[in-house]
Amino acid sequence: MSGMLRALCPDDYPAGDSGYHRLVRIAATLVPSGKDARPQDGDRSQGLSPDDPTSSSRKGNREDARMLLELAPGLRDGISKNQHDILGVSRGSAAKYVQLIFLDISGAFDNAWWPMVLTKGSVLGPALWNVLLDDLLRLPFPTGVKTVAYADDVTVLVEASSRAEIDRRSAQALDLMQDWGRRSRLAFAPAKSCNMTVKGRLQRPPIIRMSEGPWEVVGLILLRLLPLNIRVREAAWLYEVKRGKDLEDTIVDRELETPVYFSDLSHPAHVPEIGYESVEDLDSQTMDRLAVVAPQIFTDGNRIESKIGAALTEWRGGEETWYSTLRLDRFCTVFQAEMFALQRAIRRVKNGKDGLVNIFSDSKSSLEVLTGPRTYHPLVLEARRDISEIVAEGKAVRLFWVRAHAGIAGNERADELARRATLSKKTEAEYNRFPLSHAKKVIRVASLEEWQQRYAEGSTGVITKCFFPRVKQAYRVLRNMDMTS
Numbered sequence: 001m002s003g004m005l006r007a008l009c010p011d012d013y014p015a016g017d018s019g020y021h022r023l024v025r026i027a028a029t030l031v032p033s034g035k036d037a038r039p040q041d042g043d044r045s046q047g048l049s050p051d052d053p054t055s056s057s058r059k060g061n062r063e064d065a066r067m068l069l070e071l072a073p074g075l076r077d078g079i080s081k082n083q084h085d086i087l088g089v090s091r092g093s094a095a096k097y098v099q100l101i102f103l104d105i106s107g108a109f110d111n112a113w114w115p116m117v118l119t120k121g122s123v124l125g126p127a128l129w130n131v132l133l134d135d136l137l138r139l140p141f142p143t144g145v146k147t148v149a150y151a152d153d154v155t156v157l158v159e160a161s162s163r164a165e166i167d168r169r170s171a172q173a174l175d176l177m178q179d180w181g182r183r184s185r186l187a188f189a190p191a192k193s194c195n196m197t198v199k200g201r202l203q204r205p206p207i208i209r210m211s212e213g214p215w216e217v218v219g220l221i222l223l224r225l226l227p228l229n230i231r232v233r234e235a236a237w238l239y240e241v242k243r244g245k246d247l248e249d250t251i252v253d254r255e256l257e258t259p260v261y262f263s264d265l266s267h268p269a270h271v272p273e274i275g276y277e278s279v280e281d282l283d284s285q286t287m288d289r290l291a292v293v294a295p296q297i298f299t300d301g302n303r304i305e306s307k308i309g310a311a312l313t314e315w316r317g318g319e320e321t322w323y324s325t326l327r328l329d330r331f332c333t334v335f336q337a338e339m340f341a342l343q344r345a346i347r348r349v350k351n352g353k354d355g356l357v358n359i360f361s362d363s364k365s366s367l368e369v370l371t372g373p374r375t376y377h378p379l380v381l382e383a384r385r386d387i388s389e390i391v392a393e394g395k396a397v398r399l400f401w402v403r404a405h406a407g408i409a410g411n412e413r414a415d416e417l418a419r420r421a422t423l424s425k426k427t428e429a430e431y432n433r434f435p436l437s438h439a440k441k442v443i444r445v446a447s448l449e450e451w452q453q454r455y456a457e458g459s460t461g462v463i464t465k466c467f468f469p470r471v472k473q474a475y476r477v478l479r480n481m482d483m484t485s
Contacts, residue, residue: 099195101155101158104153105186106186106192145170230447282410296315297360298360299361307330309425312345326341335366341361342366370384
């Protein structure tokens with residue numbers, strides 16, 4: 001019994017004891033030990049109740065148990081009152097962000113220094129455990145960090161004005177808790193520990209770590225799958241972007257190119273039939289066969305590295321009479337450039353006085369979407385509305401697909417202008433809506449960076465890291481391999 005009580009102060013530093021620790025030390029000196037101690041019943045470790053009839057034959061044991069029970073209120077009185085209402089603090093916090101870290105002490109009741117006292121059914125077990133855990137609650141945590149504990153579960157509340165501040169305060173708090181764990185011969189269970197943001201919206205939740213490595217389980221590189229929690233964060237992030245949230249610092253003050261709502265589409269009865277024809281060459285014979293006698297507008301889109309542009313050029317009688325170059329934001333796609341140039345060409349026909357205009361594009365995908373039976377692309381919707389107005393005014397527009405780089409003068413000129421717009425045009429972008437594909441790409445890059453950091457800092461997978469030091473490299477190699485049993 002004396003040994004168990006002395007174990008309540010494992011640091012062997014009496015000067016640093018608080019009042020309730022001193023009570024424990026006094027009790028340890030009063031309880032007999034060694035050969036002077038009276039033997040306990042075999043089931044004494046299962047309960048220390050002085051009213052237990054099985055202990056009536058040993059008055060000394062009852063006296064020891066009664067003394068400990070009388071000591072327990074003193075222990076409880078000394079326990080820290082620094083517990084907090086997590087929900088209340090979260091709701092009333094003036095900080096921009098509130099992060100909760102849920103920790104689980106690994107094998108708490110098996111690894112504590114007094115296992116025979118803390119077995120199931122022990123009357124003093126909760127009080128003695130509180131004595132040990134109270135040291136944790138009294139740690140000098142940084143400003144904005146609060147703790148609450150229940151049994152072997154500990155919750156850390158971190159208030160901060162930025163994600164970087166959350167990372168810093170969390171790291172300081174967890175380092176203190178890790179030192180406490182080493183002194184108390186206890187450790188935290190990474191698999192049962194997690195974190196969540198309860199106030200404020202962070203695009204990427206902080207990665208909570210201790211100095212020994214990542215808290216969360218490292219993803220299975222060989223399975224070519226993202227860890228489940230990272231994949232869930234991807235889905236949540238993408239959902240927020242679809243609802244109009246900025247794509248973190250990558251794209252600010254830009255709109256997502258969202259599909260048109262079904263209710264905003266024109267009734268099929270009010271949409272004219274739209275089609276296109278394919279031509280391999282625009283020689284005189286083909287021109288006569290297709291009766292291409294009206295003005296011609298050629299469109300094209302181009303992308304070079306991170307720059308993208310588009311152009312359209314108008315021809316009459318074999319000569320260029322007008323052209324326009326367009327610049328798109330760097331995150332736009334070639335399809336957007338092609339579709340934007342096509343829409344601008346149709347808009348020019350609507351605003352012009354010609355009764356018939358022929359539009360040529362080398363982007364079959366754009367023409368397929370424009371003439372398809374069902375589409376929700378915003379640029380396509382604008383082009384279709386313009387075509388409806390053109391038809392309503394008694395005019396007409398014909399669409400053609402031509403093969404790129406086939407020696408067609410108008411198409412070659414459009415390609416040259418699009419390249420020029422891509423490389424040299426410095427004006428503000430005429431189109432700056434980013435596609436959903438770019439949002440997915442940005443989110444995936446961020447996820448791979450987080451995965452790489454956890455993978456590199458993890459203590460497992462040493463052999464795998466020799467072959468695949470980087471997650472992205474492993475994914476590129478392994479996705480082309482067939483796994484066999």
